Amino acid sequence: MNTNIEMTDTIYDYLIVVNPDVLIAQDVTRIRQFVATEVNDATMVGAPVHIALFRSAFPERFQSDFITMLEDAARQQGGFVVYTAKMDTYQHADGHNSVFINIANPKPLIDLHRSILQTFELKPQQFRPHILLARGVGKAETGKVMATLSQQMFVRSFNCHCFTLLRRPVEGGKYERVKDFVFGDIEHLPGSLFINNYAA
Numbered sequence: 001m002n003t004n005i006e007m008t009d010t011i012y013d014y015l016i017v018v019n020p021d022v023l024i025a026q027d028v029t030r031i032r033q034f035v036a037t038e039v040n041d042a043t044m045v046g047a048p049v050h051i052a053l054f055r056s057a058f059p060e061r062f063q064s065d066f067i068t069m070l071e072d073a074a075r076q077q078g079g080f081v082v083y084t085a086k087m088d089t090y091q092h093a094d095g096h097n098s099v100f101i102n103i104a105n106p107k108p109l110i111d112l113h114r115s116i117l118q119t120f121e122l123k124p125q126q127f128r129p130h131i132l133l134a135r136g137v138g139k140a141e142t143g144k145v146m147a148t149l150s151q152q153m154f155v156r157s158f159n160c161h162c163f164t165l166l167r168r169p170v171e172g173g174k175y176e177r178v179k180d181f182v183f184g185d186i187e188h189l190p191g192s193l194f195i196n197n198y199a200a
Helices: 022-039 060-075 107-119 139-149
Strands: 011-018 051-059 080-091 097-103 130-137 157-160 162-169 176-182
Touching: 011 060, 011 107, 022 097, 022 130, 022 139, 051 060, 051 107, 051 130, 060 107, 060 162, 060 176, 080 107, 080 130, 080 139, 097 139, 130 139
Parallel strands: none
Antiparallel strands: 011 051, 011 162, 080 097, 080 157, 097 130, 162 176
């Protein structure tokens, strides 16, 4: 792709994600509502529930090339099951924390992330797949929230058979769906062990 940016180009913030099923998304939203009440910040409550794989900003005129490359990557990908587990935190350099749901079997998502990077000829990067519950949480608020969440398990699973490309103006705003990329080999998707288990 020619990466020269013209002054008339519209720049978009592109995000590739894996979406859990509707029931899991509803359960995550309920946990976000609990966190929002505890930290007095409802920022994340209405945010989309997903596992972020890759993010990049570039001109809209390259979007069709980007899509073609992602279609090729998806055709080579087989389906897999994603299992969630405990809730955890990560401290950022500014001292604030993100609260998230861990992925119990991260390898398939790590492999998918690596495959996408290879598609764009990018070097491998450290990647920890997760579902975000809250970001920018202070130390005291984090301790308060995790006193409850760390005692619980979020045991869920869903079949992953595609990833989704989203975009929004680089200045900000809500992401919109551009395209779903269905994997080329979903015939041998294994059964989901916890398909009917929604106990937190």
